[in-house]
Amino acid sequence: MELLSGGEMIARFLKDEGVEYIYGYPGGAALHIYDALHRQSDVKHVLVRHEQAATHMADGYARATGKPGVVLVTSGPGATNTVTGIATAFMDSIPMVVICGQVMSYLIGEDAFQETDMIGVSRPIVKHSFSVKHPSEIPLILKKAFHIASTGRPGPVVVDIPKDMTMPNEKFEYSFPESVSLRSYTPPTKGHSGQIKKAVDLLLAAKRPMIYAGGGVIMGGASEQLTKLAKELGYPVTNTLMGLGGYSATDDQSVGMLGMHGSYEANQAMHHSDLILAIGARFDDRVTNDPDKFCPSAKIIHVDIDPASISKTIRADVPIVGPVIQVLEEMMGLIDDAPARTNQDAIASWWKQINEWRQVHGGRYDTAGDKIKPQAAVEACWRATNGDAYVASDVGQHQMFTAQYYKFSKPYRWINSGGLGTMGFGLPAAMGVKMNFPEETVVCVTGEGSIQMNIQELSTCLQYGIPVKILCLNNGSLGMVRQWQDMNYEGRHSNSYMDSLPEFKTLMDAYRHKYVEIRTKDELDAKMEEAFAMTDQLVFINCYVDPEEHVYPMQVPRGSMRDMFLSKTERT
Amino acid sequence: MRHIISVLMENEPGALSRVVGLFSQRNFNIETLNVAPTDDPTLSRLTLTTFGSDQVVEQITKQLNKLIDVVKLVDLTEGQHIEREMMLVKVRASGAQRAEVKRTVDIFRGNIVDMTPSIYTIQIVGESDKLDGFLHALSGMHILEVVRTGVSGIARGEKTLSL
Numbered sequence: 001m002e003l004l005s006g007g008e009m010i011a012r013f014l015k016d017e018g019v020e021y022i023y024g025y026p027g028g029a030a031l032h033i034y035d036a037l038h039r040q041s042d043v044k045h046v047l048v049r050h051e052q053a054a055t056h057m058a059d060g061y062a063r064a065t066g067k068p069g070v071v072l073v074t075s076g077p078g079a080t081n082t083v084t085g086i087a088t089a090f091m092d093s094i095p096m097v098v099i100c101g102q103v104m105s106y107l108i109g110e111d112a113f114q115e116t117d118m119i120g121v122s123r124p125i126v127k128h129s130f131s132v133k134h135p136s137e138i139p140l141i142l143k144k145a146f147h148i149a150s151t152g153r154p155g156p157v158v159v160d161i162p163k164d165m166t167m168p169n170e171k172f173e174y175s176f177p178e179s180v181s182l183r184s185y186t187p188p189t190k191g192h193s194g195q196i197k198k199a200v201d202l203l204l205a206a207k208r209p210m211i212y213a214g215g216g217v218i219m220g221g222a223s224e225q226l227t228k229l230a231k232e233l234g235y236p237v238t239n240t241l242m243g244l245g246g247y248s249a250t251d252d253q254s255v256g257m258l259g260m261h262g263s264y265e266a267n268q269a270m271h272h273s274d275l276i277l278a279i280g281a282r283f284d285d286r287v288t289n290d291p292d293k294f295c296p297s298a299k300i301i302h303v304d305i306d307p308a309s310i311s312k313t314i315r316a317d318v319p320i321v322g323p324v325i326q327v328l329e330e331m332m333g334l335i336d337d338a339p340a341r342t343n344q345d346a347i348a349s350w351w352k353q354i355n356e357w358r359q360v361h362g363g364r365y366d367t368a369g370d371k372i373k374p375q376a377a378v379e380a381c382w383r384a385t386n387g388d389a390y391v392a393s394d395v396g397q398h399q400m401f402t403a404q405y406y407k408f409s410k411p412y413r414w415i416n417s418g419g420l421g422t423m424g425f426g427l428p429a430a431m432g433v434k435m436n437f438p439e440e441t442v443v444c445v446t447g448e449g450s451i452q453m454n455i456q457e458l459s460t461c462l463q464y465g466i467p468v469k470i471l472c473l474n475n476g477s478l479g480m481v482r483q484w485q486d487m488n489y490e491g492r493h494s495n496s497y498m499d500s501l502p503e504f505k506t507l508m509d510a511y512r513h514k515y516v517e518i519r520t521k522d523e524l525d526a527k528m529e530e531a532f533a534m535t536d537q538l539v540f541i542n543c544y545v546d547p548e549e550h551v552y553p554m555q556v557p558r559g560s561m562r563d564m565f566l567s568k569t570e571r572t
Numbered sequence: 573m574r575h576i577i578s579v580l581m582e583n584e585p586g587a588l589s590r591v592v593g594l595f596s597q598r599n600f601n602i603e604t605l606n607v608a609p610t611d612d613p614t615l616s617r618l619t620l621t622t623f624g625s626d627q628v629v630e631q632i633t634k635q636l637n638k639l640i641d642v643v644k645l646v647d648l649t650e651g652q653h654i655e656r657e658m659m660l661v662k663v664r665a666s667g668a669q670r671a672e673v674k675r676t677v678d679i680f681r682g683n684i685v686d687m688t689p690s691i692y693t694i695q696i697v698g699e700s701d702k703l704d705g706f707l708h709a710l711s712g713m714h715i716l717e718v719v720r721t722g723v724s725g726i727a728r729g730e731k732t733l734s735l
C-alpha cells in the first residue's frame with residue numbers, strides 16, 4: 001500500500017473517483033491541499049475569482065452531466081462565500097461535494113484566524129456533512145461524500161478538513177474505497193409493485209389525465225422512459241421549470257411549463273384534470289398556487305425518490321417511492337401487458353379541449369412598436385443555436401422568457417436556479433458546462449442586473465479560454481422586481497432601476513472579450529448569428545429590450561391553477 | 573395530537589444538532605427531548621415529544637428519516653408503549669409543611685433523595701401527567717426548583733427499536 005499525506009490523498013482520491021475538474025480558490029487552511037494538487041496533473045483545478053462562482057461552476061457541470069461537481073476552498077471567508085452556491089444546489093437537488101479547509105484541529109473553538117464553524121453554517125443547506133478527525137479517514141469520508149451527494153435524491157455534501165489533517169510530512173496508507181455502504185443511508189431502489197399496479201389502473205381509466213414531470217426526471221436520467229410512456233398513452237405532458245427538456249417542448253403532446261408563469265393550457269389542463277401523474281416533481285408553491293384550490297377533481301399519483309416530497313404540500317392518492325426510471329419502466333411493462341386500453345373517446349375530447357385552450361393565449365406577445373421584445377430576443381437565440389444549445393440562465397424576467405420561449409427538446413440543457421432563484425448563477429454555471437463540453441454551444445441568458453453579481457468571472461473565462469456566449473436582455477432595470485411593483489405597488493419602482501450601468505463594450509475590451517450590441521428589431525437575427533458564429537470567443541451580446549414588458553401568463557396570487565393574468569389588461 | 577418519537581441514530585458529533593436544527597428549520601415543535609448512548613456505543617437513542625396533526629407528524633418522521641445520521645425511528649404513540657419521565661423537585665419544607673410534603677411524596681410514590689432542615693429534594697418517576705399532578709399537589713408549597721428529563725419510552729411486548 002502507498003503512503004500519502006492527507007493533502008495527497010485528496011488529490012489522489014479525486015483522480016481515482018474520475019474527477020477531471022475541480023473549481024476553487026486557495027487560502028491558508030487549504031494550502032497543503034493546493035500544494036498536493038500542484039504536484040500532480042490528473043485533476044485540473046480551475047481558479048475562479050470568487051468562491052460563490054466555484055460552486056455555481058460545479059453546479060452547472062453537475063446539471064449538464066448528472067455527476068457531482070467538486071469545489072475546493074479555504075476556511076472562514078472562503079467557506080462562507082460558498083454558502084449561496086451550496087443553498088442553490090440544495091434547493092434543486094444537485095450533486096456537489098464541497099471540500100473546505102479548516103483551521104488546525106487543536107485551534108477549533110478558539111476563534112482562530114479564519115475559523116468559521118462551516119459544519120454549523122451549512123447544516124440546513126446540505127444533504128450531509130463530514131469533518132475529518134484523522135488523515136487516514138480521508139479516502140473513506142470522501143467516498144461517502146460522493147456516494148451521498150450522487151445517490152437517492154442528490155444534494156450537496158460538505159467535507160470540512162482541518163489543516164493538520166493534510167500535513168505534507170505525515171503519511172498514511174492510502175487505498176481507494178471501491179464501494180461504500182452506510183447502515184443509516186439506503187436510498188430506495190425500487191417502487192412498490194402493488195402501488196405501481198394501482199397507478200397503471202388509474203392511468204388507463206383516466207378521462208382527463210395530465211403528466212406533470214419535474215427535475216427528478218432529468219436528474220434521474222429518465223427522460224427517455226417518460227417520453228415512451230407519454231407516447232404510449234398519448235397523454236399531455238407539462239414540465240416544471242426544473243424539468244424543461246425532460247420531455248421535448250417541440251413535441252405535440254407537450255403543453256409547456258406549468259405554474260406561476262406556466263402556459264395557459266398547462267395551468268388550465270392541470271386544474272381540470274381528473275388524474276395527475278407527478279414524476280420527480282414536488283408540488284412547490286410556484287407550481288400549485290393556493291394548495292387549497294389546487295386541481296379540485298384530480299386524483300394524484302406521485303412518484304419520487306424522496307418519501308418526504310410525497311404528501312408534503314399536496315396529499316397523494318397513490319404514493320410511489322422509488323427511482324423514477326425504474327418506476328416508469330415497470331409502469332410501461334404493465335401497460336404493455338394490460339388488457340385494458342386508454343379511454344379513447346374521453347382522451348380525444350380532452351385533447352380537443354386542450355387544443356382550444358392552446359388558442360387562448362398561445363404564448364402570444366405584443367410585437368407592435370419598435371422596441372425589441374425580450375421574447376423575440378429569446379426566439380432569435382433559439383434560431384441562431386438551432387434550439388440545441390446548453391442554456392444557463394440567471395434570475396429574473398429573462399429567465400422566465402427563456403423558460404417559455406427557448407423550446408428545450410433534450411434533457412440536461414436547461415441550467416437554472418429554480419428553487420433558490422440565485423441571481424449571479426448564470427455565468428459561472430455556463431462556464432462549468434462549457435469547460436466540460438467544449439464543442440457545444442453554451443449560452444448564458446442574463447439581465448444587466450444579474451450579470452453584475454458574478455461579472456468578475458469574465459477574468460476566469462479569459463484565463464482558461466471559456467468561450468461562452470452571454471446574452472444580456474438589457475431592460476435597464478431589475479425587471480422582475482419592477483413587474484411586481486407595477487402589479488402590486490401602483491408602479492412605485494423602489495430601487496429597481498440601476499443607474500450607471502457599466503459600458504459593457506469597454507468592460508469586454510478590458511477583459512479582452514468580444515462585444516455585440518443589438519438595438520433594433522431588424523438587426524436581431526443577423527447580429528445574433530454574428531455573435532454565435534464567433535465560436536472560440538466569449539461574446540457579450542448586449543440586447544436592448546423593451547423595459548415595459550411583463551412576463552405572462554402569471555398566476556393570480558392565492559388563486560387556483562387556472563387563475564391567471566394573460567396580459568396587462570386581461571385576466572381569466 | 574401528542575406523539576413520542578424515538579430515534580436510533582449514529583453516536584457522532586453533530587448528529588444531535590442536525591435533529592434539533594431540522595425542527596427549527598422546518599418549523600416543527602419540540603415539547604421534550606432527551607438523548608444518550610445505548611448499550612451499543614456507536615448508537616444513541618433520542619426521544620422527543622411533539623404536538624402536530626397527522627400530516628405534520630408524517631413530515632417530521634420522513635424528514636428525520638432523511639437525515640443521514642438517523643438509522644431508524646418509531647412513533648411510539650402509534651402502538652402500545654411505556655413512557656417515563658423523571659423529575660427532581662426542590663421544595664422548602666419546614667414546620668408543619670414538612671409532614672405535608674412527605675405525605676404527598678408518598679402518595680405519588682416519590683422519593684426524598686436529599687434534605688436539609690428546611691429543604692426536601694424529591695425524585696418522581698412516571699408518565700408526564702403524573703409529574704404534572706405532583707406539581708399541582710405541591711402548588712401551595714414554596715417550590716424552589718424543578719428539573720424534568722423529558723419523556724423516554726419503549727414499545728410494549730415483542731417490538732423493539734434496534735439494528
Ligand SMILES: Cc1ncc(C[n+]2csc(CCOP(=O)(O)OP(=O)(O)O)c2C)c(N)n1
Nearest residue numbers: 396397398421423447448449450478479480
Ligand atoms: C441574489 C438575489 N438577490 C435578489 C433577488 C431578487 N430578484 C429576483 S429577479 C430580480 C431582478 C433581476 O434583474 P435582471 O438580472 O436585470 O433581470 P430582469 O428581471 O430585468 O430580466 C431580483 C432583484 C434574487 N433573485 N437573487
Ligand SMILES: [Mg+2]
Nearest residue numbers: 447448477479
Ligand atoms: Mg434587467
